[in-house]
Amino acid sequence: MRILAVIGAFAIVIAIGAAVFFFGGYYNVAGTAEDPSIIHWALIQVRSASINRYADDVPPASINDPATVQAGAKVFSSLSCASCHGAPGVNWAKFSEGLHPDPPDLKEVVDHLTPSQLFWVVKNGINMTGMPSFALAGAKDDEIWSVVAFLKKLPNVKEADYKAWTAPPLRPAVPVLTPPPPAAAPASPAENK
Numbered sequence: 001m002r003i004l005a006v007i008g009a010f011a012i013v014i015a016i017g018a019a020v021f022f023f024g025g026y027y028n029v030a031g032t033a034e035d036p037s038i039i040h041w042a043l044i045q046v047r048s049a050s051i052n053r054y055a056d057d058v059p060p061a062s063i064n065d066p067a068t069v070q071a072g073a074k075v076f077s078s079l080s081c082a083s084c085h086g087a088p089g090v091n092w093a094k095f096s097e098g099l100h101p102d103p104p105d106l107k108e109v110v111d112h113l114t115p116s117q118l119f120w121v122v123k124n125g126i127n128m129t130g131m132p133s134f135a136l137a138g139a140k141d142d143e144i145w146s147v148v149a150f151l152k153k154l155p156n157v158k159e160a161d162y163k164a165w166t167a168p169p170l171r172p173a174v175p176v177l178t179p180p181p182p183a184a185a186p187a188s189p190a191e192n193k
């Protein structure tokens, strides 16, 4: 019995200590604060376990079609993924160096994630990191699947291909102005005779 009382007292002291540490402002929320390696390890385990559990959407049949991959490159570019993750021939935005955890180079992670897992991450985001939920940001499921199709091919996408796939549609260099319809010509005196 005495041992239980000691454990109970110990638990209360720890709970009070934790409350003082977190609510007393001692925990440092700075993005520059380094995570102890055990926390860093635990966060990665928790992230993978969670993605494994929740990612169960089935990819559409068109996931390997070149047209889907190319459409995905366009969506990837328009959703600004490259600002944080870079893209073939496109540099990360400078601010991405200030994110903590830092956004990974996607061509190094896409082979470790299934299409369903990639879909889930892009759709839902990763809480308490800089990775946004693109469903909350208004992207449709089929757009997100096209991004997944592109991500799966990303390690082999050449810079020139990415540039071509994401180029804006060709427009005439000079805007073509349609002339206004000619005003009704005043009746000539000759016709008025």
Ligand code: HEC
Residues within 6 Å of the ligand: 047, 051, 076, 079, 080, 081, 082, 083, 084, 085, 099, 100, 101, 102, 103, 104, 106, 109, 113, 118, 121, 122, 126, 129, 130, 131, 132, 134, 147
């Ligand atoms: C504002 C910055 C930002 C933008 C924009 C962003 N991401 Fe991320 N992304 C992150 C960060 C930060 C992480 C790392 C999260 C972590 O370590 O848990 C991440 C992680 C990921 C991961 C890896 C998840 C894993 O389990 O390893 C994928 C895949 C990903 N992002 C895809 C995308 C795609 C696709 C887009 C565009 C639709 C995008 N991201 C846009 C910041 C961003």
